[in-house]
Amino acid sequence: MADVLVVGGGSAGCVLAARLSEDAGCEVLLLEGGPDAAVMGELPPDVVDASEPTEAHDWGYVAEPDALGRSISLPRARIIGGCSSTNGCFALRGAAADYDGWAQAGNVGWGFGDVLPFFRRLETDADFAGDWHGASGPLPSAGIRPPSSTPSSSPSSTRRGAAACPMPGTITSPVPWGSGRRLAMLAAGCV
Ligand SMILES: Cc1cc2nc3c(=O)[nH]c(=O)nc-3n(C[C@H](O)[C@H](O)[C@H](O)COP(=O)(O)OP(=O)(O)OC[C@H]3O[C@@H](n4cnc5c(N)ncnc54)[C@H](O)[C@@H]3O)c2cc1C
Numbered sequence: 001m002a003d004v005l006v007v008g009g010g011s012a013g014c015v016l017a018a019r020l021s022e023d024a025g026c027e028v029l030l031l032e033g034g035p036d037a038a039v040m041g042e043l044p045p046d047v048v049d050a051s052e053p054t055e056a057h058d059w060g061y062v063a064e065p066d067a068l069g070r071s072i073s074l075p076r077a078r079i080i081g082g083c084s085s086t087n088g089c090f091a092l093r094g095a096a097a098d099y100d101g102w103a104q105a106g107n108v109g110w111g112f113g114d115v116l117p118f119f120r121r122l123e124t125d126a127d128f129a130g131d132w133h134g135a136s137g138p139l140p141s142a143g144i145r146p147p148s149s150t151p152s153s154s155p156s157s158t159r160r161g162a163a164a165c166p167m168p169g170t171i172t173s174p175v176p177w178g179s180g181r182r183l184a185m186l187a188a189g190c191v
Helices: 011-020 096-104 112-122 155-164
Strands: 004-007 028-031 123-125 139-143
Touching (some): 011 028
Parallel strands (some): 004 028, 123 139
């Protein structure tokens, strides 16, 4: 009999189960409705191929039609890792002012200064170091380097974009306005 049952091995459930099971005295059962892939090589081909959304490993939810009868699909992964196994892997923190607004509205501990240490503990940033970035967390973070052959990523267009709309540091800087390279939770060049 497990001490804790975690239902859903998605982004949140996997982290929760991993953290709880760091206590050797706590037996954790993680229950996932989709298949498991213990190593990268066992991931199903439709999940590895990120060029198209997976249908075979998704719950297939569709939104209720709106007043005009229009409906959209609501992708929700059905595999260990949940939507983090099928999503874009973009790493975003949100704007510091939003967190500070939540704290000022009475949510103690949600100010940007309160949550920043947790963001730092979460990541190992391959590109930047300093007060805003983590160096030893479980999630790798790096800027996406697009293929040099695509027009939008040519050095001149990148320079033009940066000159028109400069990014102070990175997208995880406290004021994330401007133009800059997208960050992703990736390692060894793989998303
Ligand atoms: C297409 C897409 C792209 C996205 N891109 C990004 C991105 O680039 N960057 C980013 O930060 N976020 C992105 N997101 C959002 C992010 O992936 C989700 O917010 C996050 O994964 C949600 O985590 P969760 O644990 O709440 O749910 P999920 O990750 O959805 O996990 C839920 C898990 O529970 C399982 N489950 C459900 N019902 C049961 C049941 N009855 N019994 C057992 N198991 C069950 C599911 O199979 C699933 O594995 C994206 C989301 C989608 C759908």
